[in-house]
Amino acid sequence: MFPKGTKRKFSDSREEPVAGGEDVNQSSLAAVRMLSSYSLQRQSLLDMSLIKLQLCHMLVEPNLCRSVLIANTVRQIQEEMTQDGTWQIMTQALSAANAAAQCSADRLVATEVLCRQTEAAQGEQVPKPFPVVGSEGCPAKEVLEEEAAAAEVGMTMSTVSPQAPTSYLPGTFGMDPCWEEEETGEDDDDEEEEEDSEECGSGSEGEERERDSLVEDTRTAEQVFGTFEIKNPAPSPDPALEELFSDVDASYYDLDTVLTGMQSVPKMGPYDLLESLSSHGPSPLSSSTSCRSDLNELDHIMEIIVGS
């Protein structure tokens, strides 16, 4: 169905990203070369499926058959991407991009430019620097250069998901698996699945946990980032991506509780947050004020979630 190299009609209007700086120019060209249209098509299919699943959950009574079929499609794509190695590249790129984003303004511009606008993402969703990350040197920069090519792919993914750990609850929420994974060692498919289940196990408490972990992270940011940094080279599931899928799964798991009468507050997935926050304009890039604005945004997010 997706023979490599064949373009499909609706996807051939994808724009090439505009190169910002010199480094970025080279890396984006490399990225373009690297990516075949098959990957792009697969990516867009994944994005579409996730949006559909999200919309599913917002309906009054989701059609279970449709939800199951879409979820199976998402799983299938995820498996294939994992086998391809694309998954690892994407997660590494995102990690690196997140870590290195605050190293220099150039890098920030680069990542901003690499972000592709999709319908879901209204504003510019820049990977927001973690407040205390600034203290880290730029060993991550090297990683970024290697992964820059793949970063574009990663950015595609991240525009559709909340990627900044501090701006969005889910991103921070996703930090937790990093800790657990560090303890358990090498990452592989099975572990990813396990983490999914672990994360999803929280179910309706997830939101509270997210808030707690964000507050916690702010305090123990050094520790968090330290953990994050160490794990950079090793293939690891990106927190944002992990959260993307776990959030999908979690709400999916909640289908049963929804259907059997224990209705929880409808989970706000990545797209809800994107839409609600996009109206607030692009996130500030400077890290000094980010901490405070983060907490303000956090309050606002909580208002939205609780309000809905």
Next chain:
Amino acid sequence: MAECISLMSASSFNQADIISTVEFNYSGELLATGDKGGRVVIFQREQESKNRPHSRGEYNVYSTFQSHEPEFDYLKSLEIEEKINKIRWLPQQNAAHSLLSTNDKTIKLWKISQRDKRAEGYNLKDEDGRLRDPFRITSLRVPVLLPMDRMVEASPRRIFANAHTYHINSISVNSDHETYLSADDLRVNLWHLEITDRSFNIVDIKPANMEELTEVITAAECHPHQCNVFVYSSSKGTIRLCDMRAAALCDRQSKFFEEPEDPSSRSFFSEIISSISDVKFSHSGRYMMTRDYLSVKVWDLNMENRPVETYQVHEYLRSKLCSLYENDCIFDKFECCWNGADSAIMTGSYNNFFRMFDRNTRRDITLEASRENSKPRAILKARKVSTGGKRKKDEISVDSLDFNKKILHTAWHPKENVIAVAATNNLYIFQDKIN
């Protein structure tokens, strides 16, 4: 050669008028339709008479009633749609007709009875119904039956509720005429027609952990002759045949029908298009037919590893699957039906097209249910979708197909070549013109 004999439609189109199910009764005299607004409309075939030779057995409205109302589930804060998902007739046992109609959660048994005579000349009552003064009665008379305008009334005789957590997709009356089954996404229940406060769960595919859910039940049907046998189809393109004598809970199938996947046509959409939207036993009980997104397959119940016949309904859509996924059309659930002799099958498509396949001659035809083509006694013209580069005259190109005009529900008269086709809010009835 199909000829249109009647077209029924609502005067103004609103969502509630969308027909959601069509079903002939056992004799073919009655045709029931259910719509999104919870209404059931029953048509009756006019007896052909010498006085009106041109009536050709037209179907006219016999009864209309509101079967289901919208409900609100307070526990889950969810609305329960009143849309009629399925209607199944019960075999006629007396002068009245009975049918089962179901929405997502509740099944109702309706009795439709008619009165066309009334008694006149009561002794104790006036014509108005007022009691006569006993002293005024001087003689006795025997009341006589006089014809009156036919009055048809429908009354709900049984309500089978609260047995399904998920949405009911199928009901099927058993050949014993005493029981019936109802299926939702994860469970199949067996009911007795007389008992409403209890049903038996005979299939349960709900996993202990909903995270592991990857497959749902999409349709179920009782075998037409063996009252212990039924089948249910799944979203993964499999059919399981179960024997109720084997165990109380039929989680382990007696037979498992699945066609191995063709690896060359594998895509991300393979599973979605393999999902079975309808399963129907043949009248003989020897075969069953399944409808998936692009094809109809006929299975011999004695052969589980592949179907005996496969008919492509609209193969030209295979290259459009991504767009159809985007606009959700890929999830449309088409039904299929056999003719009385099991020699032909029919199913719907897009652009108000429907397809008929002759199993013996292997010929197929595409027809369109549209107002322009369907003046009474107009002969339908065969339609064709052009798949190649060059479009012939009268052919329609794939890109011009209207995917909002879908024919999901069709029915075939049990004995004659009369078909009913539901196109959104319009009901078309066609018959074969044999000179």
